[in-house]
Amino acid sequence: MPTTAQKPPVSERTEAAAEPRPASRTLRYLTLAMAALLLLGVGWTVATLAAGRTPGENSAEAGFARDMSRHHAQAVEMAMVAYAKGQDPAIRQLGYDMALTQQAQIGHMQRWLQEWDLLPTGSRPAMEWMPDGVGVDANGLMPGMATREEIIRLYEAEGAEVDRLFIELMIKHHIGGVHMADGVLDASDRAEVVRMAEAMKQAQQKEINELRKLQEPNG
Structure with a gap:
């Protein structure tokens, strides 16, 4: 009969789960980048409104x-x-x-x-x-x-x-x-x-x- 693959020890499974997967890291970087762009956009908008203030x-x-x-x-x-x-x-x-x-x-x-x-x-x-x-x-x-x-x-x-x-x-x-x-x-x-x-x-x-x-x- 085929032998059943042994599961890794609990400690190894925990460490593997804690390590971010490549896709997860990419998503996190994209989120941070979008947040930075949003803040820059708010800054540009405020500056534009100040420059174009209604007479x-x-x-x-x-x-x-x-x-x-x-x-x-x-x-x-x-x-x-x-x-x-x-x-x-x-x-x-x-x-x-x-x-x-x-x-x-x-x-x-x-x-x-x-x-x-x-x-x-x-x-x-x-x-x-x-x-x-x-x-x-x-x-x-x-x-x-x-x-x-x-x-x-x-x-x-x-x-x-x-x-x-x-x-x-x-x-x-x-x-x-x-x-x-x-x-x-x-x-x-x-x-x-x-x-x-x-x-x-x-x-x-x-x-x-x-x-x-x-x-x-x-x-």
Whole structure:
């Protein structure tokens, strides 16, 4: 008859059971590695949230969104007059393009304020957020903005006078807008604000150059 295999002594069986099997060791290492990655992930998340903290009531980002929305609103008003009454087709086209672009940018900035849980208007004086401290002028207007009297003159102008006034007022207005864009670029590193300010600066500088060419005698 076949002989029955003898079992190892109890002490040997106990030692064998106590020694981790290769699969068990692998699982333990994977668990430790996953725990370490989880802790790292939590750290990265906290750092990311801290870096992308929502702008507050008195932030440069909020001030820029509010003030530039108002600044743009006047540009849209003047551009629509040029589009409706300008004599030069190039002026009418510029007016149309400016109104469309700046109205869309107003929409983006107002959406930021909603996402940041802020009101469209704040309690701080206009331009107080600017790093260089340049505020409003004696008429309470931000850099480059036209007075109400100048806007009325634009509305009442006819023919070539519409073109002349529009060019004059919009060059000044855009120079002020570029200054404000530079201000927020110096004060903010928030991605969407930086992208918008850079786009505004580039577009408005380009339009200043186009307007100056049209201002020339043979423009």
